[in-house]
Amino acid sequence: MEANSYQTSSYAWRSIIQTQHLLKQGIKWVVRNGKIIKIWEDNWIHNRPATSATGVGSTMHQYTKLNQLFLPHTKVWNVQLIRNIMSSEDAAYILNLRSTLFDHQDIPIWCLSKTGEYTVET
Numbered sequence: 001m002e003a004n005s006y007q008t009s010s011y012a013w014r015s016i017i018q019t020q021h022l023l024k025q026g027i028k029w030v031v032r033n034g035k036i037i038k039i040w041e042d043n044w045i046h047n048r049p050a051t052s053a054t055g056v057g058s059t060m061h062q063y064t065k066l067n068q069l070f071l072p073h074t075k076v077w078n079v080q081l082i083r084n085i086m087s088s089e090d091a092a093y094i095l096n097l098r099s100t101l102f103d104h105q106d107i108p109i110w111c112l113s114k115t116g117e118y119t120v121e122t
Contacts (some may be wrong), residue, residue, distance in 0.1 A: 025049075028111035031097055032104040034066030042112070045090055053094075055060055057085025066106075069094065075102040 009017070028050035029037045034049070040058040043050035057064070071078050082091045 026110055026112045027108050029065065030107040031111055032106045033102050034106065036106040037066040039064050039066050039069070044106075045093055049119040053086055053090045055090060060085070062071070 001027045024043070027043060028046065029042050029044035031044055032038065037044050043051055045051045045053055069078055070076060070083055075096055077097075079095060081106055082094055086094065
């Protein structure tokens with residue numbers, strides 16, 4: 001969900017770009033393989049409202065993807081790393097995610113509707 005506007009961009013496109021922050025606020029990610037989710041930027045910790053992860057790692061690893069928290073060449077969480085860089089609440093949430101879901105792509109949902117789908121009525 002990152003795009004830019006240029007001087008040659010249409011008025012409609014520039015308007016869409018200016019509202020990206022609003023879209024990002026309403027999107028929550030459902031964790032699957034972690035290849036898309038940006039740990040420190042995307043809303044994927046399922047609180048009310050959904051948030052990005054917090055902890056000391058946010059200043060050191062700003063663009064780290066969630067799947068980089070697996071042990072190398074596995075789908076097993078690196079427990080020590082997670083506990084070192086995440087807040088205790090976020091670490092507990094991550095370590096409770098089921099590894100059976102890790103073969104599927106992460107899913108963005110619209111958290112401001114009951115169905116998880118964005119409509120003009122939300």
